[in-house]
Amino acid sequence: MKVAKFGGSSVADAEQLEKVARIIQSDKERRIIVVSAPGKRFANDVKVTDLLINLGESYKENRQYERELSLVVERFRSIVTDLNLSDQVIDKIETEIKNIFASSEAIYSKLEALKAVGEDTLAQILSEYLTSLGMNARYLNPKDAGLILSDQPGGAQILEESFDKIYRLREYDGILVIPGFFGYTSTGKLVTFSRGGSDITGSIIAAGVKANLYENFTDVDSVYCVNPTIVNNPKEIATLTYKEMRELSYAGFSVFHAEALIPAVRAEIPVCIKNTNNPNCPGTMIVAKKEIQTGENPVVGIASDEGFMSLYISKYLMNREIGFGRRLLHILEDEGISYEHTPSGIDDMSVIMRANQMDERKERNVIKRIKAELKPDQVHVARGLALIMIVGEGMQRQIGTAYIATKALKDANVNIEMINQGSSEVSLMFGIKEEAVNAAVKSLYQAFFE
Known part of the structure; x- marks a missing residue:
């Protein structure tokens, strides 16, 4: 049937x-x-x-x-x-x-x-x-x-x-x-x-x-x-x-x-x-599953989407402050904002979200609460972000995929604002400026498929 x-x-x-x-x-x-x-x-x-x-x-x-x-x-x-x-x-x-x-x-x-x-x-x-x-x-x-x-x-x-x-x-x-x-x-x-x-x-x-x-x-x-x-x-x-x-x-x-x-x-x-x-x-x-042949191109597709923004917070010794990330995300939850990614370092953290979720009023409220409740050294918002996703089940087992991708972006003169690889077994994600999307995608396509 x-x-x-x-x-x-x-x-x-x-x-x-x-x-x-x-x-x-x-x-x-x-x-x-x-x-x-x-x-x-x-x-x-x-x-x-x-x-x-x-x-x-x-x-x-x-x-x-x-x-x-x-x-x-x-x-x-x-x-x-x-x-x-x-x-x-x-x-x-x-x-x-x-x-x-x-x-x-x-x-x-x-x-x-x-x-x-x-x-x-x-x-x-x-x-x-x-x-x-x-x-x-x-x-x-x-x-x-x-x-x-x-x-x-x-x-x-x-x-x-x-x-x-x-x-x-x-x-x-x-x-x-x-x-x-x-x-x-x-x-x-x-x-x-x-x-x-x-x-x-x-x-x-x-x-x-x-x-x-x-x-x-x-x-x-x-x-x-x-x-x-x-x-x-x-x-x-x-x-x-x-x-x-x-x-x-x-x-x-x-x-x-x-x-x-x-x-x-x-x-x-x-x-x-x-x-x-x-x-x-x-x-x-x-x-559900497919066989991946040795030597086969591990990348099956390249997707891109615009309309993202990042909320950047920096605080010295953030990694030792228990519950910092939870409290940050709770502030966003109170404002009815969902997040897409949270790349972080030992003293800083970014939250990537859809820009249409945060208007000027919400942005003021969020930043005001972050400053009052988390007391960061720095907090700021960057809009105009696009995400590019390179996808393929076989990428984890293929040496050099990240190198090919970053070289393709370099060749297209595209600056990488953010990179996220370890959180997914099947994708490699880059954050770039929206105006660079077409050039980046074309260069990545040429590198992986031509």
């Missing part, structure tokens, strides 16, 4: 859904299909989920929302018309949305239910279309599929009791089409995952039914070893481990939602990234 998930670009219009149908027809093992809401059809288009969010904002602010509602309805109407299907599902959309607004639920619950309309409607359309082609297909609501989630709207988590129920999906004949992105609490309340959560649904279903393979169809042939907007025609990655994918996705690789792989990783379900527009391409396999 295979579970196949189709992202927003794969279901953006009728033409894309025709491709999806051919992909499903081509392999009888593709028995469970998970879908996103329709994405962009062209560069300046608007995703259906964004249309629904705009509709919800108009309702919340007591503004006229007929225009926003018509945009949602017409988007689906165009798909139904082009696929020669009945208008029945279109009538249901308007009725469902009006019922959501008329319900006695709290406003946040109404907005949660509204956001889920995109995936839910698309799943019904695809199921009807597959049936019209002679396939034994049926729509299955996430509640009936067994997705029981925690009561955390916009950030729900799967509950362990779900997996026994999901496993029973193996008993169904034919093809099941399940909407992604949302599920239900044990009391029957609709809740959503965080944005992009259809990937999470696909991974949960694959783990729950113990699939042989979880296929994630998107609009790229495979995962590239570097951002193709920085390096032209970069090499494709044939195989990645879960650890490597996690490191790459953290540092700017946007192939997967951050939480999406967790259920598949725990169940050791192999994942394949494939292209809806080029389904015969083998894609990228993500597996």
Whole structure:
């Protein structure tokens, strides 16, 4: 059994859904299909989920929302018309949305239910279309599929009791089409995952039914070893481990939602990234373990991300002051700030964090508290930091990887603000100034892949 998930670009219009149908027809093992809401059809288009969010904002602010509602309805109407299907599902959309607004639920619950309309409607359309082609297909609501989630709207988590129920999906004949992105609490309340959560649904279903393979169809042939907007025609990655994918996705690789792989990783379900527009391409396999040949390039990918900052604290004999680091991090916790890395020396410590977490007010509060509570010799903030991650399972066993990387940065005339290697078995991280990212990545790519 295979579970196949189709992202927003794969279901953006009728033409894309025709491709999806051919992909499903081509392999009888593709028995469970998970879908996103329709994405962009062209560069300046608007995703259906964004249309629904705009509709919800108009309702919340007591503004006229007929225009926003018509945009949602017409988007689906165009798909139904082009696929020669009945208008029945279109009538249901308007009725469902009006019922959501008329319900006695709290406003946040109404907005949660509204956001889920995109995936839910698309799943019904695809199921009807597959049936019209002679396939034994049926729509299955996430509640009936067994997705029981925690009561955390916009950030729900799967509950362990779900997996026994999901496993029973193996008993169904034919093809099941399940909407992604949302599920239900044990009391029957609709809740959503965080944005992009259809990937999470696909991974949960694959783990729950113990699939042989979880296929994630998107609009790229495979995962590239570097951002193709920085390096032209970069090499494709044939195989990645879960650890490597996690490191790459953290540092700017946007192939997967951050939480999406967790259920598949725990169940050791192999994942394949494939292209809806080029389904015969083998894609990228993500597996638990892989064999690394002697002499093989240990680096599989180079990722970069901007928008970081560092908080630097220096104090003589810091290493002898018990609880210093804990108290520092507690100050950040009080301000609602999470940290990414904490490189340190015997008398100094840096905390790397996302810059958008600390505005000017928080920065003043944090520095004021650090000076008052920790009495450092120095404390200052540096913004405009970018992180570059060099990733590969085999790097620890390969002599000279750090030398190659630092030489590449030297050749590109890029100064290293920070380096962190020992904390991870599969990655080597550099902090540099944001303006140097492109030059650094190009030089690193040339050193490791050319």
